[in-house]
Amino acid sequence: MAIYVFSLLAGFAPNGVDYAQGYRAKILHRLSCPVRYLFAELPERRDINFYKELGIKEEDMFSMCHYLLDHHTLRPTVEVKDKLAELMKNMGHVHMDCQDSEIRLLKDGETAAVLVPVPDDREHLLCIHYFSRGQRICTETYTDRLAYTDYYAAAKPEQGVSAGRIRRAYYHKDGSVAYEQIYTGERSWYLFPDGRVLTKTGFIEEFMKKLDLSEQDIVLIDRFAQFDYVQPLFRWKQKARFIAVMHAGHYFEEGESAYTVNFNQDYNYLFKYSGMLDTIVVSTQQQREELIEKLQEYRCRIPDIRVIPAGSVEKLRYPDTNRKPCSMVSVSRIQWHKKIHWLVESAVKAHQVNREISLDIYGSGSNDYIKMMRDMTEKYEAQSYIRFMGHQDVTEVYKNYEVFLTASTFETLGLSIMEAVSSGTAVIGLDVKYGSRLLVHPGENGYLIDFEPDNVEEGKIVDDLAKKMIEIFEDQGRLEKFHEQSYRIAEGFSSRAAEEKWERLLQGTP
Known part of the structure; x- marks a missing residue:
């Protein structure tokens, strides 16, 4: 048996799907599963190194382009x-x-x-x-x-x-040409020594034939949209088990607010091919219930649907020294839909009341959005207490802060929230589905701000966030209890529990 994971990204900015793949890779490794992680495109070293940092071993990574050679490795070993x-x-x-x-x-x-x-x-x-x-x-x-x-x-x-x-x-190893790729503008053609000329789709079909999937094999699909491998993959699935991992809901209703519409074509494809899937994996029970409802609404076949969180807690992390007083942290991709500028504005307002309050923002992404927020901090002369920390390994960072902030209007699970909670950090965020409601218990380990998708008042949200920032630091004893409760909540998302669920799924047991 082998597990084939489609697919790792080449040439794109990383997102939550990639980090979820990293969490799962560690679980599959502990289960001693033979896994092959596939790049649909030819990766560069920075792509390979990124996934290595997430915990995917380089020897388990393959490219479709290399797979048709008689040497598949991506690792450079020529001196x-x-x-x-x-x-x-x-x-x-x-x-x-x-x-x-x-x-x-x-x-x-x-x-x-x-x-x-x-x-x-x-x-x-x-x-x-x-x-x-x-x-x-x-x-x-x-x-x-x-x-x-x-x-x-x-x-x-x-x-x-x-x-x-x-x-x-x-x-090939002996120096003979395995195949050639001819570029004509934005298109390319694949020429084989036997005279065949294939399109990109035909080339991927050739790759699928070489995989020769059997009923013992499992295909894990994390991405559907805008990838050429989708149709050939289903055409040549043969008897292999197909498991799709649904990393977000991304449903929208007619007339829904622009603040919550975050539609991803991935799930359009998932509905289209639901009849050919054996299992769909989601992160929360609420997500499972909504997915079943939507599949029924669109008269799609409902496969086996399992709830396995996209992330898990390896261990609880405790601060080496006291947490920095009145410190707040944000960790995410720096994108407009994360609404980090709301956090900046709120921190400015809160700092006017409590001069000890500070905010560190970790992450990379849209340069224009980062510039806008930097300009905002300069406008309010807030550079001394609002800092942009860039992209870093934040594994050991959360535990040094007292409060984690998020203003995202949609989180399937919220990997950064989970990581913060596992470090005992209190949380202030919006009351949105799905993960925030699982990981943040209002009044126990933080606060959730009321959020109405159909009636978004930015000024009120900023004011409400600022009020909770002020309130959470007013009672140190209460804040310490928040930290203790975060640790208790995190225990419910242990890697061992996720590992047991994946083991049952891969073995084909309920």
Whole structure:
């Protein structure tokens, strides 16, 4: 039996789905499940490193593009020194210029080749760029050997033509061409040695044939929309079990407020293919009930629907020293729908009453949105107590703060809320479905602000958030009880409980 996970993202900003995959990867590893995590596109090293940081092992990651070769690994193991010696021998007299991120070889005063080591591993080779008369003509990319070569058309500035990739050749172990990819504008075609010419869909079907799924295999689908693999995947599913993980609700009603419409095409596809799914996994019981209702409404087949939270608590984390007094923290993607600017405005108002109040904002995302909030803090002269911390590993960060803040108008589970609660942090947020209501018990470990999707008054929300920020720090004894209750709530989301649910699902037991 093997589990195939579709799919890891290449070239996109990470989101909650990726972090949920990281939580699940640790559980599947403990269950000793053979798992293959698949990139639908060719990943770059930063994509691979991101998922490694989440806990997915590099040897378990595969790309569809590499899977049709007779060597599948994505890990670069060719040593720079060996390839450098080979090039210098073959190219004759060259001058070597070693720089921080590359080794440049010059012949007759012009760049002939540039060796690029792996950014986080200087001993191993990532790629080699070759040049002729100042223009790049091809790039070789390496894993455990030469994996593929990109060929470029020469730039013709006088005709307004820039250098561009026109062909990519993939290689087997013996150096023979496995297949080629020809680029024509925004489209590409796949040429095989036997003369076949395939579209992207045809190429993915070729990949699915090579997978040769059996009734012992399980396919986990985290993403549906805008990915070319969806139709071929269902066409060639054969007898494998298909499990779709629904990471959000994303239903909307006619006339619904723009504040709560967060529709994702993923779930349009999920409804379309519900008849071919064996199981759908959701994070909360309320989400399960609403999904059943919607499937019935649209007359779709209702498969087995399991409740397994997208995240879980490995352990409770306690502060090494006292938490910083009157400290608040926000952790999320910096996107408009997270409404972090409401938190900034509220913190400014609360600080006017309690001068000890501070807010640190962790995360990355929309540069325009970040700039808007930075401008806001400058306008209110709040830079001394509202700080933008950027993207960091926040695993050990929450425990240093007294209160976690969120103004998101929709959270399926709320992984950052769960992480905060597992660090004993009190929470102030909006009373929205689903996870906030599970993880925040008003008056016990924090406060939830009334939120009416059909009647959103930003000014009132900001005022209500500010009032709760002031109130929560007025009674230190009560705040300490909030911290204790957060730990108790977090115990109900233990990794062991999630592990048992996944084990039963994978074994096919209720």
